[in-house]
Amino acid sequence: MDREDQKNFRKWFKPSWSYVTGAVLLSVLQVITLIVTQEPLGITSAFSYWAIRLQDVLGFGTPAQLTMVTQLLGARETLWFEENLVTLRNLGIILGALLSALLASQFRLKKIKSGQQALTALLGGLLMGYGSSIAAGCNIGAFFSGIGSMSLSGWVFGLFLFIGAFIGGKLLIRFLI
Amino acid sequence: MNLNDQKKDDFAKQFSVGLVLFVMLLMVGVILFQYAPIIAFFWLSGLGFGYILQRSRFCFVAAFRDPALTGSTAVTRGVLVALALTTIGFTAVKYFYHLTSQTIPGQSYIASIGMNTVVGGIIFGIGMVIAGGCASGMLMRIGEGFEMHLITLVGFFLGTMLGNNHLQWWNNHWMWIKEGVFLPDLFGWAGALIIQLLVIALLYGLAIKWEEKQEL
Numbered sequence: 001m002d003r004e005d006q007k008n009f010r011k012w013f014k015p016s017w018s019y020v021t022g023a024v025l026l027s028v029l030q031v032i033t034l035i036v037t038q039e040p041l042g043i044t045s046a047f048s049y050w051a052i053r054l055q056d057v058l059g060f061g062t063p064a065q066l067t068m069v070t071q072l073l074g075a076r077e078t079l080w081f082e083e084n085l086v087t088l089r090n091l092g093i094i095l096g097a098l099l100s101a102l103l104a105s106q107f108r109l110k111k112i113k114s115g116q117q118a119l120t121a122l123l124g125g126l127l128m129g130y131g132s133s134i135a136a137g138c139n140i141g142a143f144f145s146g147i148g149s150m151s152l153s154g155w156v157f158g159l160f161l162f163i164g165a166f167i168g169g170k171l172l173i174r175f176l177i
Numbered sequence: 178m179n180l181n182d183q184k185k186d187d188f189a190k191q192f193s194v195g196l197v198l199f200v201m202l203l204m205v206g207v208i209l210f211q212y213a214p215i216i217a218f219f220w221l222s223g224l225g226f227g228y229i230l231q232r233s234r235f236c237f238v239a240a241f242r243d244p245a246l247t248g249s250t251a252v253t254r255g256v257l258v259a260l261a262l263t264t265i266g267f268t269a270v271k272y273f274y275h276l277t278s279q280t281i282p283g284q285s286y287i288a289s290i291g292m293n294t295v296v297g298g299i300i301f302g303i304g305m306v307i308a309g310g311c312a313s314g315m316l317m318r319i320g321e322g323f324e325m326h327l328i329t330l331v332g333f334f335l336g337t338m339l340g341n342n343h344l345q346w347w348n349n350h351w352m353w354i355k356e357g358v359f360l361p362d363l364f365g366w367a368g369a370l371i372i373q374l375l376v377i378a379l380l381y382g383l384a385i386k387w388e389e390k391q392e393l
Contacts, residue, residue: 164302
């Protein structure tokens with residue numbers, strides 16, 4: 001790759017897009033996804049699916065959805081990702097972001113700095129996992145797709161997300177920074 | 178070698194790896210397409226989703242957190258634009274299915290409303306701010322190389338397992354509107370669309386005012 005090429009590639013892949021560009025492209029992707037898959041974008045149903053499967057394997061408890069999954073499991077021989085295509089899409093999100101970061105030379109391996117940081121990451125994940133599984137989704141499925149689908153639940157969830165984020169910000173200032 | 182040359186070298190290296198990855202991802206797409214087009218669609222739409230999120234630094238956490246924490250509403254306004262555009266697109270698609278008497282797609286996302294929506298929202302809001310990423314942001318940052326968000330993913334999974342087992346309890350005791358509320362059922366298609374877009378516009382105006390107030 002000579003200097004001139006490099007300059008051109010940098011121009012194409014290095015600059016960030018504006019938030020509005022991102023908003024337009026995400027909306028286009030949402031609408032195409034609704035038409036093709038008959039459902040809007042969602043992420044957390046994949047976590048739910050695997051949590052239920054793991055619980056089934058370990059053999060403790062029977063959450064309400066467990067029967068549904070075991071029926072699916074017994075029904076046919078399938079590739080692992082075919083029963084939950086959302087998992088495949090989530091994998092795509094990780095690799096799509098990796099691709100974007102590499103092309104812009106923004107990939108950096110960021111190591112965990114301290115035990116406190118690891119604990120915060122774990123706690124934040126636990127809270128999000130619990131919250132999304134009782135409220136039927138995350139920022140994408142319950143909020144973005146919910147409001148896009150003109151569901152009142154999306155607005156209610158969004159209002160309390162805002163309150164939660166405010167509390168989280170206070171905690172961040174009080175304990176972590 | 179000065180710093181500038183080093184930077185250029187790093188660019189060439191990462192870019193080359195990126196090109197190889199791009200070809201590999203497309204090849205997987207082709208293999209999946211031969212298996213079933215819909216599977217390839219999930220794969221490619223995921224890649225597109227991740228690419229857009231990373232390139233535009235679109236972060237739902239920042240949209241909720243920054244107005245109070247830093248006073249900036251740039252991301253918040255970006256999210257509001259996305260909400261407005263997606264509302265218009267979804268409503269057009271849904272209305273078309275309604276007119277042609279077909280089953281309206283995506284109606285399973287009209288979720289029930291209850292205390293679980295309230296508590297879930299608050300808990301999720303706290304979690305995403307202290308973890309520095311929500312579900313999509315976490316996946317995006319794993320791709321960018323953040324080890325911390327792999328731990329968040331483990332936590333997310335464990336939290337989901339716990340929540341799954343409590344879901345029945347929440348539904349039995351704290352459900353307010355089981356079938357959820359599809360706004361066009363209340364206000365008609367045009368009415369709901371207009372009201373929702375007006376609310377989004379109002380929030381957009383508030384976001385501009387809020388940021389101006391911070392700068393004074």
